[in-house]
Amino acid sequence: MRRAGIDVGGTKFLGVIVDESGSVISEVRRPTPNGAPALIDALVAVAGDLGPWDSLGIGMPGLITRDGIVRSSPHLTGVHDLDVRRELAGALGREVSVDNDATCAALAEWQVGAGRGVEDLVVVTLGTGIGGGIVAGGHLWRGTNGFAGEFGHMVIDPEGLECPCGRRGCWERYAAGSGLAQLGRDLVAEGRGARILDLAGGSAAAIRGEHVQQATREGDSDALEAVDRFGRWVALGLVNLANSLDPAMFVLGGGIAATPELYVGSITRWFSALLYAPDRRPHPTLTFAQLGEYAGAIGAALLPAHT
Amino acid sequence: MRRAGIDVGGTKFLGVIVDESGSVISEVRRPTPNGAPALIDALVAVAGDLGPWDSLGIGMPGLITRDGIVRSSPHLTGVHDLDVRRELAGALGREVSVDNDATCAALAEWQVGAGRGVEDLVVVTLGTGIGGGIVAGGHLWRGTNGFAGEFGHMVIDPEGLECPCGRRGCWERYAAGSGLAQLGRDLVAEGRGARILDLAGGSAAAIRGEHVQQATREGDSDALEAVDRFGRWVALGLVNLANSLDPAMFVLGGGIAATPELYVGSITRWFSALLYAPDRRPHPTLTFAQLGEYAGAIGAALLPAHT
Numbered sequence: 278m279r280r281a282g283i284d285v286g287g288t289k290f291l292g293v294i295v296d297e298s299g300s301v302i303s304e305v306r307r308p309t310p311n312g313a314p315a316l317i318d319a320l321v322a323v324a325g326d327l328g329p330w331d332s333l334g335i336g337m338p339g340l341i342t343r344d345g346i347v348r349s350s351p352h353l354t355g356v357h358d359l360d361v362r363r364e365l366a367g368a369l370g371r372e373v374s375v376d377n378d379a380t381c382a383a384l385a386e387w388q389v390g391a392g393r394g395v396e397d398l399v400v401v402t403l404g405t406g407i408g409g410g411i412v413a414g415g416h417l418w419r420g421t422n423g424f425a426g427e428f429g430h431m432v433i434d435p436e437g438l439e440c441p442c443g444r445r446g447c448w449e450r451y452a453a454g455s456g457l458a459q460l461g462r463d464l465v466a467e468g469r470g471a472r473i474l475d476l477a478g479g480s481a482a483a484i485r486g487e488h489v490q491q492a493t494r495e496g497d498s499d500a501l502e503a504v505d506r507f508g509r510w511v512a513l514g515l516v517n518l519a520n521s522l523d524p525a526m527f528v529l530g531g532g533i534a535a536t537p538e539l540y541v542g543s544i545t546r547w548f549s550a551l552l553y554a555p556d557r558r559p560h561p562t563l564t565f566a567q568l569g570e571y572a573g574a575i576g577a578a579l580l581p582a583h584t
Numbered sequence: 585m586r587r588a589g590i591d592v593g594g595t596k597f598l599g600v601i602v603d604e605s606g607s608v609i610s611e612v613r614r615p616t617p618n619g620a621p622a623l624i625d626a627l628v629a630v631a632g633d634l635g636p637w638d639s640l641g642i643g644m645p646g647l648i649t650r651d652g653i654v655r656s657s658p659h660l661t662g663v664h665d666l667d668v669r670r671e672l673a674g675a676l677g678r679e680v681s682v683d684n685d686a687t688c689a690a691l692a693e694w695q696v697g698a699g700r701g702v703e704d705l706v707v708v709t710l711g712t713g714i715g716g717g718i719v720a721g722g723h724l725w726r727g728t729n730g731f732a733g734e735f736g737h738m739v740i741d742p743e744g745l746e747c748p749c750g751r752r753g754c755w756e757r758y759a760a761g762s763g764l765a766q767l768g769r770d771l772v773a774e775g776r777g778a779r780i781l782d783l784a785g786g787s788a789a790a791i792r793g794e795h796v797q798q799a800t801r802e803g804d805s806d807a808l809e810a811v812d813r814f815g816r817w818v819a820l821g822l823v824n825l826a827n828s829l830d831p832a833m834f835v836l837g838g839g840i841a842a843t844p845e846l847y848v849g850s851i852t853r854w855f856s857a858l859l860y861a862p863d864r865r866p867h868p869t870l871t872f873a874q875l876g877e878y879a880g881a882i883g884a885a886l887l888p889a890h891t
Contacts, residue, residue, distance in 0.1 A: 397728040420830020421704040427827040430860035523727020553737035557656040
């Protein structure tokens with residue numbers, strides 16, 4: 278059985294074939310085109326380039342209905358209210374499954390990654406934004422429309438930073454990939470973080486997460502504080518999900534999964550400090566994603582067996 | 585079939601017998617005693633006073649494990665790590681089911697109340713604190729330990745008001761039953777809310793939710809603003825749950841369910857303003873609980889069929 282999956286990102290498509298065990302046995306990459314017709318054409322092309330397959334699933338960013346319609350997708354130019362499932366099935370003459378990319382990544386981490394065998398699981402991907410997926414009682418939970426897992430727009434500070442979504446204080450303004458860079462710039466604005474500023478070539482505006490990470494690896498105490506503040510923001514959202522959902526495990530994906538040793542201490546410490554009744558309960562396992570950039574495509578390949 | 589249910593509150597027990605349709609056919613009330621041994625004795629007494637029954641379920645406040653052990657219960661003096669299920673089954677010589685009281689209330693509203701027939705549902709009870717329950721894909725979701733639904737300790741303002749739980753900015757500090765009174769006192773502190781203050785006998789410290797409600801019914805504009813601010817705090821937490829879980833419906837219980845007409849406008853308006861991508865999706869139905877103070881006891885009676 279050759280299962281094909283395609284992860285549609287803002288800049289590229291990643292298509293894979295996975296075998297019975299969920300291992301990637303071939304892959305295809307292609308730039309993401311602009312506009313709906315070109316997007317469908319490119320999906321057909323990648324589906325062809327992957328060679329023969331028995332089933333096909335697609336992961337897309339944005340609000341994807343349970344019928345495989347892209348309602349909106351901030352990272353795909355000119356794509357909204359696009360019935361990807363119907364159009365692609367029509368072009369290929371075969372059934373396909375379509376779901377949100379973070380839902381796919383959660384499915385993959387649950388089935389063949391860090392969350393194997395766990396019945397109650399929340400996967401949180403801290404990337405450009407924050408997305409994720411929920412496994413409840415051994416089933417992937419999509420929500421009534423298919424929009425569950427939009428954790429990034431949980432409001433955690435109603436008078437806080439503006440979010441491009443139009444609200445204030447969304448979690449992803451603090452704990453997504455850009456959050457660490459912002460905290461580094463905040464430190465510099467406080468007259469600290471000299472080593473971070475140095476690594477960014479002396480320009481506060483040029484500070485990126487990598488500069489804070491590098492200074493942290495060197496043992497710089499200001500950088501360690503930025504990481505600690507970042508860990509608090511990450512933990513705050515996780516605690517809200519833990520109090521509401523009581524999962525056995527969180528799997529954290531995105532950039533931080535590449536260097537978990539930098540983050541695990543502060544996230545775990547803040548999680549324990551912020552969780553409700555922390556001394557009266559087992560704490561969920563906090564772990565990191567194992568499938569890296571392949572999570573979405575592998576999960577897309579597993580979709581047809583889980584819809 | 586006579587199903588018995590007992591709702592253990594901080595001040596009283598409410599025991600009921602429900603028939604096949606979930607209607608209450610008899611009830612027993614009794615003050616809540618202090619301490620674990622007296623609590624078990626009182627449960628045995630109420631179970632006897634209810635007359636013959638075929639099954640028995642118990643709803644308890646606090647963190648209740650899936651095995652029916654009360655880990656902690658802030659509203660029950662001297663009760664922690666109490667294995668209610670085992671002790672009560674031993675005393676009665678029959679099996680019993682035990683779960684969290686808000687989980688029971690959610691079960692009741694779902695089965696025989698405002699949420700009948702809805703597959704993806706969140707029940708939120710805005711009482712002394714905020715609790716609730718989740719129905720996902722037609723199943724009650726308890727979480728891995730049984731602690732799901734502790735929505736009240738979702739942190740929505742990390743530098744905000746202190747909570748007795750030890751953290752800051754928990755949702756229940758703003759949107760529980762006491763929240764409206766606090767917003768009334770805040771208005772008076774701003775030199776406004778003359779009618780509210782008048783109804784409270786001239787003492788800001790004496791302002792209760794009922795005073796704000798009464799002034800609102802009289803059309804007082806300051807009281808209307810307090811209700812609007814309250815609606816915003818309620819909506820903020822609901823939006824966080826909607827973005828994460830995408831339910832088809834919210835059922836709001838607690839004191840506000842007695843006068844929904846006072847609140848539904850502001851909660852709905854703020855919900856629409858704060859929801860992620862509000863124009864790209866159907867909004868969940870916001871409705872109010874129908875079972876009033878009986879929800880917990882009816883749900884307890886339904887527990888044995890749902891465990």
